[in-house]
Amino acid sequence: MARRAALELALKQADLTYEEAAAAVRVVAAEAGELLRTNKSAIAQWVAGTKTPNPQTATYIAEALSRRLGRTVRPSELGLCNPSQDRPVEELGLVLGADPVDVLRRIGEADIHRRKFLTGAAYSVAAAALPLGIDQAVEYQQRAQAGHTRAGDAEIAAVRDVVEMYTRIDERHGGQHGRSAVVQYLRSDVADLCRSSFATDAQRRDALGAAACVSYLCGWKAFDAGEHGLAQRYYLQSYALTREAGDDLHGAWILRIMAHNGMDIRQPQETLALAEAALGLVHHRVDPATEALFAVTRARALAHAGRGSEAVAQLRQAQDLVLRGEEEALPFWAALWGAPRATVASHTAKTFRELRDHANAERHYALSARSRGNGGREHQRITALTLAAQGREQAAQGHLEQACTTWGHSLDMFTGVRSHRAKSEVTGIRRRLKVFDRRGIKAAADLDERARSWQAAYA
Numbered sequence: 001m002a003r004r005a006a007l008e009l010a011l012k013q014a015d016l017t018y019e020e021a022a023a024a025v026r027v028v029a030a031e032a033g034e035l036l037r038t039n040k041s042a043i044a045q046w047v048a049g050t051k052t053p054n055p056q057t058a059t060y061i062a063e064a065l066s067r068r069l070g071r072t073v074r075p076s077e078l079g080l081c082n083p084s085q086d087r088p089v090e091e092l093g094l095v096l097g098a099d100p101v102d103v104l105r106r107i108g109e110a111d112i113h114r115r116k117f118l119t120g121a122a123y124s125v126a127a128a129a130l131p132l133g134i135d136q137a138v139e140y141q142q143r144a145q146a147g148h149t150r151a152g153d154a155e156i157a158a159v160r161d162v163v164e165m166y167t168r169i170d171e172r173h174g175g176q177h178g179r180s181a182v183v184q185y186l187r188s189d190v191a192d193l194c195r196s197s198f199a200t201d202a203q204r205r206d207a208l209g210a211a212a213c214v215s216y217l218c219g220w221k222a223f224d225a226g227e228h229g230l231a232q233r234y235y236l237q238s239y240a241l242t243r244e245a246g247d248d249l250h251g252a253w254i255l256r257i258m259a260h261n262g263m264d265i266r267q268p269q270e271t272l273a274l275a276e277a278a279l280g281l282v283h284h285r286v287d288p289a290t291e292a293l294f295a296v297t298r299a300r301a302l303a304h305a306g307r308g309s310e311a312v313a314q315l316r317q318a319q320d321l322v323l324r325g326e327e328e329a330l331p332f333w334a335a336l337w338g339a340p341r342a343t344v345a346s347h348t349a350k351t352f353r354e355l356r357d358h359a360n361a362e363r364h365y366a367l368s369a370r371s372r373g374n375g376g377r378e379h380q381r382i383t384a385l386t387l388a389a390q391g392r393e394q395a396a397q398g399h400l401e402q403a404c405t406t407w408g409h410s411l412d413m414f415t416g417v418r419s420h421r422a423k424s425e426v427t428g429i430r431r432r433l434k435v436f437d438r439r440g441i442k443a444a445a446d447l448d449e450r451a452r453s454w455q456a457a458y459a
Contacts, residue, residue, distance in 0.1 A: 006079035007061075008047050014068035018043040024064035025057070028122045031265050032060070033226045033420070046080070053080060056120055063122040067267070072126045092118065093233025094127040100240035101194045104215055107233055108187030111218070112180060121229030128232070128262055128270040131239055131255055132277060151196035152203055159190060159210040160332060163217060167336045170217070171379045174419035175224030182221065186214045194241075208245035212238045213333055216254065224381075226420035228265050235261065250333050252281035256297050263350075268304040275301040289325025289340040292318045296347040303354040311355065315348055338379050342371035346386055353389070358396040365390035376413060381422065384413035388425040392432070400436055404443040407433075411450055418458065426451050 011021055018040035025043075029036040036057065045051040046061075053061060058075040066073045076083040093107050110118040166182050190211045198204040219234030235258050242251035255278035262271040275298040282294050299314035322344045330340065337343065349364035369376060369386045376383030387410035394403040407429050414422050430451045436444035 006077060010065050010069070010073065010078055011043075011047070014065055016065075016068060018047075021061075021064065024068065025060050028060040028063045028067075029057070031123045031226075031228045031267075032120045033228075034120055036060070049079075055081065056116060060122055063124065067125045067269075093237055094124055094130075096130050096236060096240050096243075098240075100215075100237045100244065101191050101211070103240075104211075104234075104237050105187045105191050107230075107237065108183045108191075108218070111183050111222070111230065112187070118230055118233070119227055121227075121233070123228040123232055123261075123265060123267060125267055125269050127236065128258060128267070128274070130236060131251075131258070132270065132273050149192065149196045150198075151193055151207065152199060153206075155193055155196070156203065156206050156210050159193060159207075159214065163210070163213045164336065167217060168378070170221065170224075171338065171381060172377070174381050174417040174422060175221040176418040179221045179225070182214065183218050186211075186218055190214050205245040205247065208241045209247055209250055209333070212241035212245070212250060212254070213336065215241060216257065216333075219257075223261060223264075224419050224421055226424075228261070231261065232258070248281050249286060249331065252278040252294065253333050255281075256294055259297055259301055260347075263300060263304055268301065272298070272301040272305050286331070287325055287329035288321040289327060290330050290334050292321035292325060292344050293334060293340055295321055296344045296351070300347050300351045300354065303351045308355050311351055315351060318344055319348070338382070339371055339373065342368045342379075345371055346382070349386075349389065349393075353393065358393045362390055362393035362397070365393060380413055381417050381419055384410050384417060385421060385425060387413060388429060391429070395432055395436075400439070400441050401443060404433075404436065404441065404447050408443075408447055408450070411447075411454055414454060414458075423455070423458065426454055430455075 011018075014021075016024065021043050022038045022040050025038045026036050029038075034056075038057070042051070042053075046053055055075075058078075058080040061080065062073045062075045062078060065078070074083075075081050092110070093103055095103075107118065162185060166178050169178050193207050194211050196207070198207065215234050215238035219231040219238060222228075222231035222234060235254055239251055239254040239258070242248070242254060255274045259271040259274035259278065262268050262274070275294070279291075279294040279298050282291055284291075295314060295318035299311045299318055302308075302311035302314060322340050325340060327335075327339060327341075334340075345364045345368035349361045349368060352358075352361035352364060365386050369383050369390065372379045372383045372386075387406055391403040391406035391410060394400075394406060410429070411426070414426065430448055433444045433448040433451070437448065
């Protein structure tokens with residue numbers, strides 16, 4: 001009876017029907033890379049206590065209700081387990097203030113061994129707000145845990161070289177190439193570097209900043225695999241490292257990616273606050289091209305918040321900044337991810353897409369694809385994704401033949417790319433092509449066969 005009362009009360013407070021609750025649970029599970037078939041009958045059985053969800057599904061239920069209620073809800077509070085069975089290990093990485101190096105070792109260990117409690121973890125809306133509760137002017141205390149190993153500029157440069165190499169591989173071939181190698185590198189070599197002794201405090205800070213870049217890359221790879229809860233944990237600990245290094249500009253960069261992460265998975269509750277905090281930290285403190293990357297993030301967040309006119313005004317500022325900027329002036333942590341003009345164009349397109357301005361979205365997706373070096377081959381994954389999005393905007397305007405041509409180019413670029421996002425885009429292309437085929441678009445059938453063959457090769 002207690003179980004029935006707790007879960008039923010939470011559903012009433014959240015104003016969710018059983019069918020709506022089932023849909024919300026499926027969304028959370030999908031973000032964690034798991035396909036659930038939860039339906040209203042399953043919810044009814046859980047409420048009645050005639051069946052009990054498995055522990056992983058219970059965490060999805062708790063997260064779905066947490067989002068709806070605006071507060072953290074644990075499975076035990078819903079009567080889905082005893083309080084002693086709430087798995088505290090699931091909170092791994094969802095805190096700030098703990099030793100980020102130790103936390104990253106533990107996250108990396110679980111990631112390498114594909115521990116389901118972490119690889120299947122749900123994205124936490126509550127955790128997205130954690131950086132916003134920290135006084136940006138206060139640095140973390142230096143931790144007196146330096147080891148006996150001496151390290152300096154050469155070791156820090158080596159980490160940066162490795163980050164650059166794996167970022168290039170990631171951008172060209174997709175996030176699943178070299179993923180385990182990067183995670184292993186983080187939990188061993190990079191963690192050991194952070195525990196080394198340095199001749200100067202500046203070197204210690206640089207080492208922590210380099211480690212933050214590796215953690216960010218691990219998070220990006222998890223995101224590209226559709227493991228959003230794991231990605232969020234890497235990002236939070238990357239942010240913690242920048243805080244410990246006392247580098248609020250680099251920290252702002254992590255806030256920026258956390259904002260994009262929330263928008264990409266349609267969980268924009270904290271994204272405007274994150275984007276504004278990030279922009280506030282860098283305003284007039286970085287070169288124009290770098291600031292443009294933050295300004296366009298705020299524009300996109302404004303669009304998600306339903307503030308269209310402000311979003312468009314912010315886009316103009318971002319475009320002005322990037323035109324005045326020089327790519328060579330970008331700091332290391334921003335330069336890793338390609339030409340700022342291409343990035344600003346891509347996020348401008350996403351902003352217009354949110355505003356349902358398909359013509360402008362199409363135009364800026366095309367501009368972004370053209371702005372990538374070497375015909376897009378150096379950034380093959382993002383170019384392919386951009387072309388797929390451009391085709392979607394063409395289709396939304398009724399330009400069906402054009403869309404098929406653009407999607408064909410996208411499939412060319414997807415060759416060799418191993419990425420959950422690539423799989424999702426190709427699935428979406430095939431879904432739309434079925435509608436085209438019914439309308440008699442000749443190119444649709446041939447393109448669908450190409451897309452089917454790609455799925456068979458990269459399933």
